[in-house]
Amino acid sequence: MMTPEIFSLCVLAALLELDTTYAFQLTLSRGIISGPLLGLITGDLMAGVQVGVFTELIFADINPLGGILPPSAAVCCAVTLALYAAGIDLYFGFFFGLTGAALFSVLEKFMRKNRFKWLVFWEQKITQTPSAVNRTVGFALASSFLMNFIYIFIFVCVFGRLMLVLLPHLPAKAHLACTFAYMAVPWIGLATLLPSFRLKTR
Amino acid sequence: MDFPLHLQIFLRSFFLQTGWNSMKYQNIGLTFVMLPFLKKLYAQDKDALPSVLARYLETFNTQPVMASFCFGALAQKEEEVAQAKTLTAFKEKVTEWSTIRKSLSITAASIGDRLFWGALKPLTLLMALFIWLLSGVNFFEVPCAPSVSLWNTFSAGAAAFFVFNAVALFVKWEGIKISFLKDESACFGLTCFDWNKTIYYAKRLGLFMTAGMLAYGIYHYLKDFKELDAHFYARAAIVLVFVCLSLLTRKFKIANMYLYLAAVLTLNIVCLF
Numbered sequence: 001m002m003t004p005e006i007f008s009l010c011v012l013a014a015l016l017e018l019d020t021t022y023a024f025q026l027t028l029s030r031g032i033i034s035g036p037l038l039g040l041i042t043g044d045l046m047a048g049v050q051v052g053v054f055t056e057l058i059f060a061d062i063n064p065l066g067g068i069l070p071p072s073a074a075v076c077c078a079v080t081l082a083l084y085a086a087g088i089d090l091y092f093g094f095f096f097g098l099t100g101a102a103l104f105s106v107l108e109k110f111m112r113k114n115r116f117k118w119l120v121f122w123e124q125k126i127t128q129t130p131s132a133v134n135r136t137v138g139f140a141l142a143s144s145f146l147m148n149f150i151y152i153f154i155f156v157c158v159f160g161r162l163m164l165v166l167l168p169h170l171p172a173k174a175h176l177a178c179t180f181a182y183m184a185v186p187w188i189g190l191a192t193l194l195p196s197f198r199l200k201t202r
Numbered sequence: 203m204d205f206p207l208h209l210q211i212f213l214r215s216f217f218l219q220t221g222w223n224s225m226k227y228q229n230i231g232l233t234f235v236m237l238p239f240l241k242k243l244y245a246q247d248k249d250a251l252p253s254v255l256a257r258y259l260e261t262f263n264t265q266p267v268m269a270s271f272c273f274g275a276l277a278q279k280e281e282e283v284a285q286a287k288t289l290t291a292f293k294e295k296v297t298e299w300s301t302i303r304k305s306l307s308i309t310a311a312s313i314g315d316r317l318f319w320g321a322l323k324p325l326t327l328l329m330a331l332f333i334w335l336l337s338g339v340n341f342f343e344v345p346c347a348p349s350v351s352l353w354n355t356f357s358a359g360a361a362a363f364f365v366f367n368a369v370a371l372f373v374k375w376e377g378i379k380i381s382f383l384k385d386e387s388a389c390f391g392l393t394c395f396d397w398n399k400t401i402y403y404a405k406r407l408g409l410f411m412t413a414g415m416l417a418y419g420i421y422h423y424l425k426d427f428k429e430l431d432a433h434f435y436a437r438a439a440i441v442l443v444f445v446c447l448s449l450l451t452r453k454f455k456i457a458n459m460y461l462y463l464a465a466v467l468t469l470n471i472v473c474l475f
Contacts, residue, residue: 115224116224181465188461
């Protein structure tokens with residue numbers, strides 16, 4: 001199940017995920033950009049576009065305001081497309097992609113809360129040797145990338161294998177139900193954009 | 203502030219959120235961004251640097267693009283701290299510096315969140331969706347419509363990427379420069395732009411584009427039906443039910459993804475029994 005293309009997809013997704021918070025924030029990690037990019041690796045660009053658009057629309061109502069940590073679009077696209085490349089239908093893959101992204105934000109919250117244990121050590125180092133801040137930033141980036149990669153890789157492995165075992169036993173009606181729910185995603189997302197453009201204050 | 207220093211702060215600002223933590227938020231990032239400036243300012247007084255850095259390592263949190271206004275303002279105020287002649291003046295300037303760091307970061311975050319996350323991001327999404335539909339990528343279909351050229355596939359995402367970043371990088375670059383030159387009376391350059399008007403027009407345009415997208419989407423979704431059969435009604439029902447449900451759940455602040463997960467569960471139960 002873990003082909004070189006799925007492995008490289010996990011690496012690229014872990015790199016793209018850094019763009020969400022830790023580096024650049026150039027919106028490379030948003031669905032409409034990461035979806036087609038990851039689709040290019042799996043060889044199905046149109047699936048990448050569709051998953052990217054659906055991911056972006058379904059998360060359109062959650063913005064990183066204040067302490068809110070939105071689910072990761074890059075993780076959702078990566079998990080969905082990796083499962084799709086492994087032979088699992090897109091409508092099942094998207095369900096796991098969404099679950100993976102939601103769980104990833106829980107893990108990220110946990111990591112952020114626990115990072116302060118390192119903070120005292122980092123602050124001491126920086127005040128003693130100012131250039132230590134460069135190493136600190138480098139270390140933080142590397143550790144975040146590693147965490148992203150391990151999470152995506154394990155999630156794809158576990159749920160990919162699980163779905164490949166379950167798939168032959170799933171009734172045809174389950175396929176139909178999941179297809180209908182998947183088809184509803186753009187409408188759920190588009191309807192959300194209407195109130196999001198409401199002028200709350202002027 | 204000379205050009206090389208301006209450029210260094212600008213490039214380092216891309217790593218403002220590295221080391222983000224729930225205790226002091228972007229404090230490591232702020233120190234990383236301001237380090238070249240501080241090293242230059244305190245080149246003759248290297249012993250002062252640890253205590254200066256300790257101030258920068260205090261809590262700091264703002265919107266990453268609008269943070270540029272804080273960098274320039276803090277640099278300007280830091281120069282005043284470094285030039286303080288007496289201990290009283292020094293303490294006064296440090297207090298002023300701390301107040302500005304806190305107040306400016308809150309103001310900048312408020313503007314940045316509304317402009318970049320609340321208006322520009324969904325606006326560029328709609329722009330990309332329109333480009334895709336116009337270039338023949340019908341993402342409403344499952345599985346997705348037949349493949350189109352690589353250029354058409356990437357053009358929409360690239361357009362959204364460039365439009366968003368053109369605004370973000372302009373604000374980032376200019377923010378550092380303006381906030382370093384303007385003082386408190388001009389709110390460190392924040393009043394140089396009419397943010398409220400920009401947000402107002404962006405949101406109005408967004409509302410118009412969303413309504414257009416919904417209409418265009420419905421047309422795309424239902425255009426191939428020659429007669430009103432069961433399949434047509436099933437599709438129309440999906441649109442109507444989920445648009446209404448989405449508006450309803452939004453009112454109760456329930457996230458979209460829960461609506462989707464509930465749809466998966468409900469439709470499975472309905473289909474199986």
